[in-house]
Amino acid sequence: MRPFFSMLKIRFINSMQYRAAAWAGVMTQFFWGFMELLLYLTLSRENPAAFTMTLPQLTSYLWLRQAFFAMFLLWSVDNDILDMIMNGDVAYEVIRPVSLYSLWFARNLGSRTSKVALRCVPILLVSLLLPKPYGLSLPPDVYSAVGFFISMILGVVLLIGMCMWIYIMTFYFITARGIQNIVGTFADFLSGSLIPIPFMPIGVQRVLNILPFASTQSTPYLIYSGYLSGTAALQAIGLQLLWIVLIVGSGILAMRKALLRVTVQGG
Amino acid sequence: MIEVQSISKTFKVFQRDAGMMSAFRALFHRKYTLVHALNGLSFTIQEGEIVGLIGPNGAGKSTTVKVLSGILVPDGGTCVINGRVPWKERKAHVKEIGVVFGQRSQLWWDVPIIDSFTLLKDIYRIPETEYQKNLAELTETLDLADILKTPARQLSLGQRMRCEIAASLLHDPKILFLDEPTIGLDVVSKRSVRDFIKKRNEEKGTTIILTTHDTLDLEALTERILLIGKGRILLDGRLEDLKQQYAEGSNLEDVVVRLYEEYHL
Numbered sequence: 001m002r003p004f005f006s007m008l009k010i011r012f013i014n015s016m017q018y019r020a021a022a023w024a025g026v027m028t029q030f031f032w033g034f035m036e037l038l039l040y041l042t043l044s045r046e047n048p049a050a051f052t053m054t055l056p057q058l059t060s061y062l063w064l065r066q067a068f069f070a071m072f073l074l075w076s077v078d079n080d081i082l083d084m085i086m087n088g089d090v091a092y093e094v095i096r097p098v099s100l101y102s103l104w105f106a107r108n109l110g111s112r113t114s115k116v117a118l119r120c121v122p123i124l125l126v127s128l129l130l131p132k133p134y135g136l137s138l139p140p141d142v143y144s145a146v147g148f149f150i151s152m153i154l155g156v157v158l159l160i161g162m163c164m165w166i167y168i169m170t171f172y173f174i175t176a177r178g179i180q181n182i183v184g185t186f187a188d189f190l191s192g193s194l195i196p197i198p199f200m201p202i203g204v205q206r207v208l209n210i211l212p213f214a215s216t217q218s219t220p221y222l223i224y225s226g227y228l229s230g231t232a233a234l235q236a237i238g239l240q241l242l243w244i245v246l247i248v249g250s251g252i253l254a255m256r257k258a259l260l261r262v263t264v265q266g267g
Numbered sequence: 268m269i270e271v272q273s274i275s276k277t278f279k280v281f282q283r284d285a286g287m288m289s290a291f292r293a294l295f296h297r298k299y300t301l302v303h304a305l306n307g308l309s310f311t312i313q314e315g316e317i318v319g320l321i322g323p324n325g326a327g328k329s330t331t332v333k334v335l336s337g338i339l340v341p342d343g344g345t346c347v348i349n350g351r352v353p354w355k356e357r358k359a360h361v362k363e364i365g366v367v368f369g370q371r372s373q374l375w376w377d378v379p380i381i382d383s384f385t386l387l388k389d390i391y392r393i394p395e396t397e398y399q400k401n402l403a404e405l406t407e408t409l410d411l412a413d414i415l416k417t418p419a420r421q422l423s424l425g426q427r428m429r430c431e432i433a434a435s436l437l438h439d440p441k442i443l444f445l446d447e448p449t450i451g452l453d454v455v456s457k458r459s460v461r462d463f464i465k466k467r468n469e470e471k472g473t474t475i476i477l478t479t480h481d482t483l484d485l486e487a488l489t490e491r492i493l494l495i496g497k498g499r500i501l502l503d504g505r506l507e508d509l510k511q512q513y514a515e516g517s518n519l520e521d522v523v524v525r526l527y528e529e530y531h532l
Contacts, residue, residue, distance in 0.1 A: 002389045002392060003389050003390040003392070005389075006385065006386050006388075006389030006390065007386060007389075007390070009386075010375060010378060010382055010383070010385075010386045013378055013382065014375060014377050014378050017377060088371065089371045089372065089373075091333065091338050091366075091368060091371060092366075092368065092371060092372075092373040094337070094338045094357075095336050095337065095338060095361045095364070095366050096361060096390050096391075097358045097359070097361050097362040097390070097391060097392075098358070098390055099358075103390075260340050260354075261340070
């Protein structure tokens with residue numbers, strides 16, 4: 001585990017320097033949060049019947065999403081890794097006595113946590129201080145809080161597992177921009193970050209709830225607000241675990257295979 | 268000991284004609300040619316040797332280094348280094364080798380050099396006392412004391428290359444691969460890099476495999492030379508013998524030019 005944590009640390013230190021970007025991120029996230037808030041408030045006034053969540057559940061969902069935005073942005077992959085694959089510096093990564101999968105996993109976790117660490121505190125603080133029902137409410141009970149915590153960790157692991165697949169594909173396609181664009185657009189919709197999944201037609205909800213994307217951020221946020229509780233919450237966490245086994249497991253195998261046929265670009 | 272027996276490696280190189288039409292056609296059907304980067308390459312290197320790999324651009328020198336360091340898997344042939352096949356026991360193998368690619372960087376761009384070193388210490392699981400000892404030694408011999416706290420992006424190429432070399436030696440490898448370590452360096456930096464390599468070999472008995480286009484590197488460092496061309500070993504000999512055979516004077520560059528001409532490279 002020492003190489004893993006050390007990589008996590010250096011990636012964290014490396015991105016902590018981008019303070020201006022972090023402040024700009026905070027501003028953007030607030031802006032988006034308020035825009036979405038206005039939008040859904042209008043909807044709740046015009047057509048309360050269409051409102052499938054309670055207003056505090058929804059506002060909590062929106063603010064959590066803004067606070068942890070950088071953590072779950074699937075297409076925002078570690079560009080250093082893509083560059084390494086594209087220009088051949090990956091050679092230096094392959095001569096290390098550790099598994100490349102765990103090394104890059106740690107690297108991703110490091111860059112994502114550092115982005116979130118700088119951004120989430122002001123957003124969480126301000127949204128907690130906003131008057132009800134506009135702000136972030138506390139979880140209804142201790143089970144929701146614990147469930148959220150566990151589900152959040154699983155969601156992050158799953159998301160990075162997906163992200164690793166983008167790198168694996170880059171070994172075959174040389175450039176990742178196409179994959180990033182396609183995956184990014186679909187993932188935004190499928191993970192419920194564009195529209196929360198409870199607002200979608202019932203049939204669509206059924207499909208989205210099974211797909212892995214909902215297991216990344218939608219599940220923990222819905223558990224937090226108590227929208228998912230009891231058996232439903234446990235089932236959702238079980239599904240997260242299943243997807244982690246499938247996606248991380250297949251990723252480890254595929255990475256091993258990709259390395260056997262690796263070509264080092266640029267001589 | 269390094270034993271390489273008739274390894275071969277073929278790359279697909281994609282090609283298309285200039286222009287819009289052929290770009291469009293390539294969407295459906297890509298043409299490629301096969302390039303035989305290594306074509307039955309064999310040699311043996313003993314422990315403690317310094318060997319220079321020479322040959323023109325595209326001869327297969329870098330590919331050879333990448334196969335020996337376990338990065339590339341050859342299509343055929345065998346390669347055993349200290350009893351291991353590099354690409355089969357990759358992790359155990361890479362623990363005992365160090366590699367410097369002169370045209371690439373392993374240092375983290377935005378953080379002080381020492382942070383990159385600490386990461387390597389953890390990745391190679393170097394015990395603290397051993398790490399401190401190696402670091403102190405490398406800091407002194409490569410004159411790094413003033414630059415360890417500087418981020419890589421603010422170093423000159425010569426300073427950075429000294430750090431790159433130190434980074435590859437922190438875990439005290441038995442074999443060191445240097446792929447064009449002096450490329451782009453000024454005369455003084457080149458000399459200090461050469462002196463260091465020589466000393467490392469003499470004092471620690473590190474086996475050194477060096478690729479270079481700089482004949483002064485060869486002159487200063489190597490006794491044995493492997494000439495690689497068209498993916499094969501064309502010549503394996505003592506530097507002294509070559510000099511006597513190919514040039515009356517002592518200008519090694521003339522020797523190399525004559526060698527390339529003789530083998531139609």
